[in-house]
Amino acid sequence: xxxxxxxxxxxxxxxxxxxxxxxxxxxxxxxxxxxxxxxxxxxxxxxxxxxxxxxxxxxxxxxxxxxxxxxxxxxxx
Amino acid sequence: xxxxxxxxxxxxxxxxxxxxxxxxxxxxxxxxxxxxxxxxxxxxxxxxxxxxxxxxxxxxxxxxxxxxxxxxxxxxxxxxxxxxxxxxxxxxxxxxxxxxxxxxxxxx
Numbered sequence: 387x388x389x390x391x392x393x394x395x396x397x398x399x400x401x402x403x404x405x406x407x408x409x410x411x412x413x414x415x416x417x418x419x420x421x422x423x424x425x426x427x428x429x430x431x432x433x434x435x436x437x438x439x440x441x442x443x444x445x446x447x448x449x450x451x452x453x454x455x456x457x458x459x460x461x462x463x
Numbered sequence: 464x465x466x467x468x469x470x471x472x473x474x475x476x477x478x479x480x481x482x483x484x485x486x487x488x489x490x491x492x493x494x495x496x497x498x499x500x501x502x503x504x505x506x507x508x509x510x511x512x513x514x515x516x517x518x519x520x521x522x523x524x525x526x527x528x529x530x531x532x533x534x535x536x537x538x539x540x541x542x543x544x545x546x547x548x549x550x551x552x553x554x555x556x557x558x559x560x561x562x563x564x565x566x567x568x569x570x571x
Contacts (some may be wrong), residue, residue, distance in 0.1 A: 433549050434531075441532055448532040454495070457548045 388416030389452050394444070401443030402427050412456065420456040428461045467524030475538040479568045480510035483525050484535040488512050495547035499535040502554050509569045540566050 391409045398407050398421075405425035412418040421440070428436040436459040441448045448455060475481050480503070486492030488500045503510050515522035515534055526532055529543040537544040539562065544550070553559035 433552055434543075434545050437545070437549060438530070446532070449526070449534075456495075458552060 389419075389447065390416055391419075394419065394421065394452070394455075397445065397447075398423060398440060398443045402439065406462070412454070417452070418454040418456075419452070420458075422458045422460070424460045424462055426462055428459055433459070465524075467520050468528055471521065471524055471528045472541075474511075474513060476541045478511040479540060479566070480508055480563075481538045482510055482512045482535055483515055483521070483538075484512055485514070485516050487514055492516060493534070495533070496535045499537065499547045499550055502550050502559070503537075504571075505554070506560055506563055507571050508563050509571045539563065539568065 391411070394409060395407050398405060402423070402425045405423055405427070408422040410420040412420055423440055425439075427439065431439070437457055440457055440459065444452060444455075482488075482499055482503060484491060484493075484496035484499060486496055488504070491497035491500055500512075513521060515525065522534065525534070525536055529536055531543065531546060533546050535547055537546070537550055544559075544562075545553070550559060553562070
């Protein structure tokens with residue numbers, strides 16, 4: 387069950403206010419996304435912790451409703 | 464510890480590097496798993512792989528074991544390192560090769 391860009395952005399922005407979110411639809415099917423999330427909340431966190439924060443924002447849809455999300459995270463410079 | 468967790472614990476402590484993936488290094492069955500294999504091959508380290516498509520209990524159990532929702536998953540010296548994205552970010556930053564060296568992991 388694919389997810390729209392708007393839905394993904396809304397979920398991440400709600401959990402990580404102020405985050406910058408760049409989404410790329412890899413396959414044109416709303417089911418294979420690449421996302422680059424830059425958020426101040428990542429400061430001091432390991433890469434695994436940063437990615438978990440995004441997965442948590444997606445509320446357990448990762449690997450289920452959202453089949454594939456190629457994720458990269460960054461801290462604002 | 465649940466049955467599947469002790470099975471997983473045995474697997475990850477049994478080898479320096481273990482990759483839980485979909486398919487096998489020769490025949491990866493998913494793009495992310497294929498990327499993880501390519502990264503490990505590029506690092507030139509010996510590793511064992513577990514095809515989660517052949518073992519549904521492991522496929523589900525590994526997600527709870529590491530509190531990580533997706534496959535593939537990389538373990539070095541029994542510790543969860545990350546999935547395909549983390550491996551890529553670490554590889555591009557040279558951190559993966561450095562960690563493998565620091566952990567004196569056997570070469571392929």
